Amino acid sequence: MGIDGGGTNSRATLCDEMGHVYALAKAGPVNQNSVSIQKVEAEFQLLMQNLRQQAPEHFQQVSYVFAGVAGTGKEEARLRVHEILEDLRPLNASIEVKHDGYNALYAGTLGEPGVVQISGTGSLTFGMNSQGNTARAGGWGYLIGDEGSGYALGRDALSAMAKEQDGWGEPTSLSDYILNQFEVKNPHDIIPHIYNQSHPRQHIANLSRYVMDAAINHDTVAQNIIQKAAHDLSEQIRAVVTKLFDKHQKVPVVLTGGVFTRADLFTPYINQTFDQYNINIDLIEPKLTPLGGAVIAAFRASDMQVNSGFVNQFIQTTRDGLE
Amino acid sequence: MGIDGGGTNSRATLCDEMGHVYALAKAGPVNQNSVSIQKVEAEFQLLMQNLRQQAPEHFQQVSYVFAGVAGTGKEEARLRVHEILEDLRPLNASIEVKHDGYNALYAGTLGEPGVVQISGTGSLTFGMNSQGNTARAGGWGYLIGDEGSGYALGRDALSAMAKEQDGWGEPTSLSDYILNQFEVKNPHDIIPHIYNQSHPRQHIANLSRYVMDAAINHDTVAQNIIQKAAHDLSEQIRAVVTKLFDKHQKVPVVLTGGVFTRADLFTPYINQTFDQYNINIDLIEPKLTPLGGAVIAAFRASDMQVNSGFVNQFIQTTRDGLE
Structure with a gap:
């Protein structure tokens, strides 16, 4: 699962290493510098519920959640998001929270430095x-x-x-x-x-x-x-x-x-x-949207390689979705 | 009479061509771009009442009022100040309203270009x-x-x-x-x-x-x-x-x-x-404060020359006042 959490709106997706997208959700801002932590929590809940409803089986199979979130330059802010996601995540999924610069970087380098x-x-x-x-x-x-x-x-x-x-x-x-x-x-x-x-x-x-x-x-x-x-x-x-x-x-x-x-x-x-x-x-x-960059980060963190056709497949299946 | 009307506060004085100051008053902002016209009117009333109380006889003898006022770059804004001053001025005084750049200029050039x-x-x-x-x-x-x-x-x-x-x-x-x-x-x-x-x-x-x-x-x-x-x-x-x-x-x-x-x-x-x-x-x-520049403008507009000792006298008598 990849999450791109911004100051204006947020997106999340369930996706496999071939670039097949099983669910795609959109919600409001989650930047703690501009909205309350209650609002941040509510928007993450919305994202997760939405993904779960769209693809309940795939949701439970998620092994890794990467959330690149604006306004989490500081450790405390990252920990707050981590705590929120702990309560919402698929049962067996590991969670990584970083700032949204990673999404933007990986959207271009596909996970490379x-x-x-x-x-x-x-x-x-x-x-x-x-x-x-x-x-x-x-x-x-x-x-x-x-x-x-x-x-x-x-x-x-x-x-x-x-x-x-x-x-x-x-x-x-x-x-x-x-x-x-x-x-x-x-x-x-x-x-x-x-x-x-x-x-x-x-x-x-x-x-x-x-x-x-x-x-x-x-x-x-x-x-x-x-x-x-x-x-x-x-x-x-x-x-x-x-x-x-x-x-x-x-x-x-x-x-x-x-x-x-x-x-x-x-x-x-x-x-x-x-x-x-x-x-x-x-x-x-x-090559990808920042949400695609977040998915790349999730695979990278779980030591999985994305398939060579990932980019085209991801673009094609998200184009018809919420993006 | 000279008036220096600013965006933070305003000053007014009664003064003769020798630089003798008979009254000195201070009030709030009169810039129409930042405060209401009711507020502007109230502050000008305050200035005038104050001058009149300090020197009732000299007040009635005033022949010329120059008001250099911030936020009066446009004709309409100048006319509004002019109307307000019409009701408040000494009986026989002519009124001239210009923007406050004149005060600042004449404070240095003493009325010259x-x-x-x-x-x-x-x-x-x-x-x-x-x-x-x-x-x-x-x-x-x-x-x-x-x-x-x-x-x-x-x-x-x-x-x-x-x-x-x-x-x-x-x-x-x-x-x-x-x-x-x-x-x-x-x-x-x-x-x-x-x-x-x-x-x-x-x-x-x-x-x-x-x-x-x-x-x-x-x-x-x-x-x-x-x-x-x-x-x-x-x-x-x-x-x-x-x-x-x-x-x-x-x-x-x-x-x-x-x-x-x-x-x-x-x-x-x-x-x-x-x-x-x-x-x-x-x-x-x-050489002078902007209020001194406004006084110079009043004399200039009434075709009166200020005395060679004006600057020193004005500085000396205002120093002990509100400035």
Whole structure:
């Protein structure tokens, strides 16, 4: 059984090493930093009940539960999830709880060591080497860090608009994109739209798509914003790679999250930076969803190999399900 | 009569052209962007009652009221304040309402044309030339702009700490300053302290003093943060100067706000930048408080010259009052 526990919603699945999916369940957020532990427990109950109802026999046969859960960077938080799952698990199943970076990493490396760069609204780098040592960078949130995230791209777009308006920035089509988005004519009229939001972080991150669109349409300011983000991403990845891997090892680096729906805008810069540092990386897109990564982790923890057809089979059977 | 109406508190004074102060009053916030118009009206009533009680005869003799009020960038907002003051003013007094940038400018130029750079928690540049034309830059708030503000300095300090911790930033004493401030041992423990604040903007801006302390103590990272802020300030000032003044005019530039309590850290960079652009500016510290600037504006609007001893007299008589 694999569980991908997030801050917005959670997913769980029962699956065999061929990639046959017997049950697939979805529930709400289980991040202890944002919801109560009662809520976390209720959502895990929902996931388990749902899986059990869909496939009662397979549920009882589960030998290993891997739960990759957001907000469990600290031991205490992991133990709380572990206790909750003890009461809910299939009778003979072992349980492993780790943070959700493992799901994202294994979704790309299929259980092998490597580094994952997550760039959605926020940004985080996580890596694991063959000795099982781990390291991270980022994850500081939008007021401190989140370099190379959707938020950083959106914030830089707003700043570029403000500088153009004030007369000390280069002209940029980003201003028009943003004015259209908020349906206003004057850049200053953006101000209440941004500050009166209860979640300005998300609204600013949503502007990142305009940076990508404008960059593709040869807007120099947007291209510079992309290049700066790619530089910050490279530095974060490099920090984790050098902590965990030897100089001449080839390191798989998984790029995941909303920003990398346009990975092609970033990868040339990132590759160029690592060439300069003479570090050998292999940028890859994830083959599976994070839930698939959690299943891989479960098999890995129970010393089982997944079948060579696993990825295709898993994708095919989950595509028709809840994903 | 001069009124300095702010977002946190407001002040008003009755004063003659020699700088003799007959009454001095203090009240709460009158910025319509943050408090209700009923509250604004109540605070202006408080100011006026207070002045009238302190000096009933002088109050009736007032010929001109200048109110420089925050949050009155738009005509509608200015008219609302004007209507409120119509009902409260001394019988024969004319009223002029403008935004509070005029107070800050005149506090330095004593009524002459020039530019003022305000860098407190946020940042704003405002200028006026001899034809009375005005221009501004900045004032976009912490999520869009505020370059060169206390907020920007504090944010860059947090970012420097995060990068050092993650292994992609230079070592910096800023981390120790920040850890001490929040009384924690691990940089990651800062995160809840920042995000659980109801006013994170102010708390981040408060960290700016550590950037200044560290820069004075030869911390390279802090010095780079100061230099970047000085660059951004220079560009904002330049944008306003070039909109309003001829190439070879010498332009007084007033530096005011909390960031410039250490103006000496910024002025060398700013002067250097303007030398490069071959623009002639004269950086000055304000001689008066913003309330003094409002009084200057009142005399200016009523075509009266202030006495050569005005500044010293005003400072001396307000020092013993509410300021």
